[in-house]
Amino acid sequence: MNDSSNVAVAVAPADVAPAGITRKTFFEANESSILGMGFIAAVLAIWEVVPRIFTLSKATQLFFATPSQVMGALYDLFATGEIWPALEFSATAFTVGLLLSIAVALPVGVVLGRSTSMNAMFDPFVTAFNATPRLVFLPIVLIWFGIGMNTVVIIVFIGAVFPLLINTYEGVKNADKLLINVVRSFGAREWKINTLVVLPNSMPYIIAGLRLAIGRAILGIVVAEFFGGTTTGVGVIMVNASGKYQVDLVFAGLVLFMAISLVMTSAVRVLEQRLSRWRPEKVKNF
């Protein structure tokens, strides 16, 4: 331990000094974001320019959409208002399904984290369901809940509940035993222990689980809407468009899902960083 820290000190000045003394140019200071954004811009530009330089065959044109066409299709979706009912449907299913999974995953996660015997009994189920793509249950969910909102909500729910459950459980298991004992010594009951110590302690894990759950929930929306879970929704627009070879519209739906997904996950990431600022250990991902 001592040795390695000595070595680190010996190495450090050589590494650090130039950065501290020399003045960075604008490019050097922002190199990573310039290169990153530049690459994305370049990809889009090439994609846009290729069909203008090379004339594509009629057949290829049928399957090809440039970014400007995609943006046009996206604009049309909003301009004609066609998107709003679909978006409203997808957003409602997403919100209800996610809230439902939080409502189930938190209490069950706390129970599984606090009780070793319950945990041992439920472990095979959690492992098996978490490993299996929840999409396998779509046909049976369709039979049970019919075409419509309920099916999509259930698919979102079973997609989102396991990452949340596992992370809650993991967080509860790693809650500070000393604090739990202190609170218990002062006469707290199980409910108080959980609300005072266990839940706040496991919050970073739960938020990390939430980030995964959001990804799974959007995945659930997409697949449930693709495979006949509903007759409205953004996914339905995409499938119908692909049936008519309206590639620009398919891409527009893809862009919409990407945007929603990026906004939601980065919002949770901000929350995650804010909430885990005070704790040194790294939160696990599953």
Next chain:
Amino acid sequence: MSNFWYKRQRLVMGVVGVVLFFFVWEALFSWVFELNPFYISKPSLIFAAWGAVIENGQLWSDILVSGRPLAFGFGAAVVVGVAFGVVMGWRARVGYALDPFFTALYASPLVAIAPLVIIYFGVGIAGKAILIFTLCVFPFVFNAYAGVRSVDPLLVNVVRSLGGKEKDLYLKVIVPTVLPFLVAGARYAIGRALVGVLVGEFFAASAGVGYRIAYYGDLYQLDRMFANILTMMVFAVIFTEGIRWAERSAFPWRVGM
């Protein structure tokens, strides 16, 4: 010793949980409720259906049909993903350039490209393999990237100073650092690959485990549908737990990374 007993106790309780689950399910629909075969099935019927599809060979041929695009897509994802990740980790500027682009793709629900993939590559094995590849390449890219970046420069210098060859550098420092990351990436990737199998087969297929689930669901043959769901679950658990086991036994110092 107590640890050993603890593990065995967990195993026993887990088995008890599973047995209890199937028993309660069977009992509910044998004695409490009347079984409506268009709505639900029960374990005895499901296992009988499982036996039937094993006996007439359908199960094996379906597994082969589903397994081929999985193997192609996953294999290609390993090769391409690791190559990209290593270059990104090795050359900082390549990393800077590709990271946001790949992050955006990784964070977005890529199954949404399934209709496009079917349009471009058809309903055959190629379309499915490409869908699977797209879904599971990014865990390999990002884990190889993270793995290469976490190679300790000090260790590299030590090997060099002590007269190590390029070969020693790779075998003693780089591979042992990167490999655990890749195995962890494989664990994420296999789950996404199975989603790809299902989506591909739900969209367009005439055989395969995922196709059977949708097909028997449409026919309301729920015992066979559940049998195929069980097949899928068994493979999913074998894959993920197998990789987890490999992680635990090969790199015990990195569990839970």
